[in-house]
Amino acid sequence: MPTATNLIAFCLVALGMVLTPGPNMIYLVSRSITQGRAAGLVSLAGVALGFVFYMLCAAFGITAILLAIPFAYDALRAAGAIYLLWLAWQAIRPGGHSPFQVRDLPQDSPRKLFTMGLVTALFNPKVAVLYLSLLPQFIEPARGNVLGQALILGSAQIVVSVTMNGVIAMSAGSIAGFLGRRPGWATVQRWLMATVLGALALRMATEARR
8 A cells, every 4th residue: 555645645746637727627618518517527427437447557557568669659749749739729829719618519418428528538648647657656666565556546546536627517617607707817717728738738748758
């Protein structure tokens, strides 16, 4: 079992990651606003399954294959950086929209909401980076049972991420209403999101392969 210090530290890292705007947040917010809180929570269930997939892969060492093949890792990193830059541009381009801005989207079925949530999580480069590069730093082989430590840390991350994403999904409508009454704040929010996404893209593009 990981030490209490490592467990708390990893939970704080997970909290910082989930509060950073990214594909998961954008998808959950858009669905919660346009289709209601229930749709947001169904989408969140799909996202949570994506977290479980990554956690199990990391815990059993399958993702080590990806890191051992330079081309595969670099391709994932480059695609992730390009995707984040595209999201940043969508936030600030002329006529761009805040993720909390109400818009007309087709009403998707629960099955599609769940599936899209899962796909969004699986192709979210932030999640891959969290499990591939950060989780191993909090495992102490000297304490034994490395698999158990990885599973506990990964489960803690899932609890933190699902809880915070649930709060965001449930309050998305209220946040959208606040920004709708204050266009200036909506503009600030869009530029802040674009800045964070751009910084993440730059860091991902320049990060040395571990």
